[in-house]
Amino acid sequence: MKRIFRFSIVLVIALIGVILACSRQKPDYIGPAYIAAPENFAVTSFTSNMSSISFIPSTSLMYSASFTNSVSWKLTITGNKSGAYHVFEGISNGFTNLQWWGEHDGAFFFKTGETVTATLSFFGTSMVSETTTLVTQAADFKTCGKFSTYGDFENASKITPANKWFAFNSPTPIPNVIQGVASAEIDRNGDTVKAPEGNQYYFIKGKGDQATFVSGIQSTASLSGITPQADNVWVNIYLYGTGDPNAGVEIEYQEADQPGDGIYSPTTDDAFVAYVTLSHIGWKLFSFKYSDLTPTLNADFGGSGNRKHEPNRLRSWDIVLVKKTDPNSPIAVYFDYPIITTGGPFKPCH
């Protein structure tokens, strides 16, 4: 027994010896470098070159600042009405003519007529510097991709079949559904829904008269000129969620596969679908690479084409509101600013 015990001790000591002999090559630090502001840190100047700006035609607002030390800084531009923001970051003792073209980072766009506050903040201190500017005309990003005409929903009277927007109408009207353009709908949580871009958006609410399907709307505005490379095309739309796992949308992108006819025929062509459950809270940009969209399984509605992702053959798209878990519970979708981009998801450009 003693021999076993001694053997065990020797084995364990040998194991520990091997472990302690290990050493890893360590860098001096990991992650990106940053520098916090020291105690005597101060901002010596912080200015913008204009007190008001129109971003149309494309113009930039320029910010300049200088500090006593080289530190990690963050410049956050915030819209006082829209809640939109845009952030610049860097490590330096200042910057000169930093250009802002009116773009935003989150879901909300800057609005015409609002004051924006540029706040300069730093790692390691609560010190901030601010300057304000009036936006007389917000930037327009519709040319950053193939935008569905009138898809900002700012003019409700344009959302009609005459302008290639077709609210679903079978039967007419669809029972237990309301849909249209709005600016201040109240969601299921009692919160007012404000538009992410401009002042208005489109909404569909209700429980319809079927177990899953509620209603939808189709846009057939021209989508010509899109590249055929499906892995270089993104479809984008802003969707508002209320945290309701019962609420879902199916966004269908419809192609004209049959040579010559040039239109989407549900029984002979392709439709590719993005499925979204609206279980998030608030507005969010949803972007899908076109090649990742799933072919619809419905043979009578886009499931009978050549099954090839061909964005250059896109002719129309629609958004369909569906109940995911509970056929008896009403649901809602609010959406805005549908746009198809190339090279990556929608990003404000200039």
Added chain:
Amino acid sequence: MLNKVTLVLSIFSVLLVTELSAQNVYFTGVGRALVTNDRLSDNTNKASKLKGSGGYTLFDLGVNAKATDVLRAGVILRIRNEFGGFFSDGASFEFRQLQMEGLVAKKVKYEIGDIYLKHTQYTLWNSEPIYNKYEANVFSLRRDIVNYENFFIGNAWRMQGINLKTQLNFKKGIQSLGIRAYGGRTLRNNTTTIPDRYFYGGRLDLTQSKYLRIAGNVAGISDIAGTVSNAQVDYHNMVYTTDFDLTLDNNDNFKFVLGGEVGASHFELKRAIDTAYNEFNDYFYDLGVKGTYKPWNLTLGGSYRDVGYNFNSPMAQTRRLAAPGDVIPSNFPLMNDGVTARPIGIFETYSQEQRLYNQAISTTLMSYYVQYNMVEPYGKATPNRKGYTFMAEVETPNKVLNASIEANFLSESVAEGDSITFEKRKFTLIQGGFVFNLNKLLNFEKLIAINGGVRTESSKRGGTNLINLSSSLIDVGLDIEVIKDLHLIGGAKIFNVQGNEVQAARNQLNQITSYAPLQFNQSQTILAAGLRYDYGAGCYFSMHYHSVDFKDVQTDRNTYKMNQMFFVFGLKF
């Protein structure tokens, strides 16, 4: 719906046939009716409180058929009706669990289907995110519900797969050899770009004598090439470890154990977007000694660990608490007239059943609430940590008192983000508590238990980028059985956090890509009191009042007060 019904009928048919042939079918069940009524006041609505109510009734019926020792099949079917639903309006039906288990050749135990897996703290482990070992029963009653709803049992992860284990006993040389293997799927392919992802692992556990036990472990996750046509990633991670115990127990008074675990990880990821081959290797070791003085049931211990900054072990490092971006409070998700997202507090950690906890293995280090887990956000396997841990625990023989304390003094192995002075953070984590069964001291039949616990954490760094954050969480509780089976229960949780930290964001390769500065000056006080009546085996009714005071001096708009009346009727058989 039709498919579900068909499936249910099929399973019932199989079970019925099994029942007829084996005459060995038994049922288990968990039922619960729960109602809450809430009030919230925030900075905008100090006078007029926001109101809300919710609840549900559910029943989990477990149907188990045991043919022989070779096979036991079990299914748990759930029917749930939301509060306010009537005649199935709002009712849902689902499978909660499907499992088969048994014994092959009277030697190899197997489980297939929904299984609970735990391995070692560095290979496969589900760490508790918030210290709650000594919290009051008024809180733990609710935490038990949350854990049940999220499939948390101890430190195991609920997974879908297979688990096999056996033990071979020997007459000479070695005492026994335990063999275990498991595997399953963590991620299902999306038919186009995301491939199937599988986990697997195993353990060889050799008990040489009463002095020495040594085991070898592997745990891995791999993408299966070819399961999709256009895979965007090809991921593989392997962890190899050895754990051992050297025990000296030849004395009536003392027992000593020298033990630990040592291992390494290998991470590789190929991505279509950059065609780069990314590979990271690192290792860890955790060695310690424990001594027990048997007459007092007192154990003292100490250990040292070093976990490399690139040590990757997804099944041990995945967080039980979901990443902050995925969390939404069930009650009052927005406040201040819908403008402010209500911050998650300690109250939600023991009361929110959905959209707070995570049940899926994450191959990247998840974002976390720094204020609640600054020292070991990814459990013992948290990368870039080294230092000492000391512990003590005692339990009096008559069980009047049991208490424990653990102190961790850790630091980073490599500085994060400090490119000038290369200063490393130093961490302190001290946690402990006690349960005092006063009735045993007084020789009183009915329960009178007092418990208390405390956890303090700090993270400090000097040099160019100063960090100084500290937090404390205090628990006190009382459980008095006033008349037979009727308990008066009460408790408090007091949480404070103050100072500054930075939170690292990581990419798909687990490498840090940016830091966000954080500043805290926050306190949370939760007071709760109520009654619990035990009807008999597994049946109880309980009602509580919880008062939550969330003060955020740093960000005043986050301040709120919330009160909740809570009623629950539960049964289990």
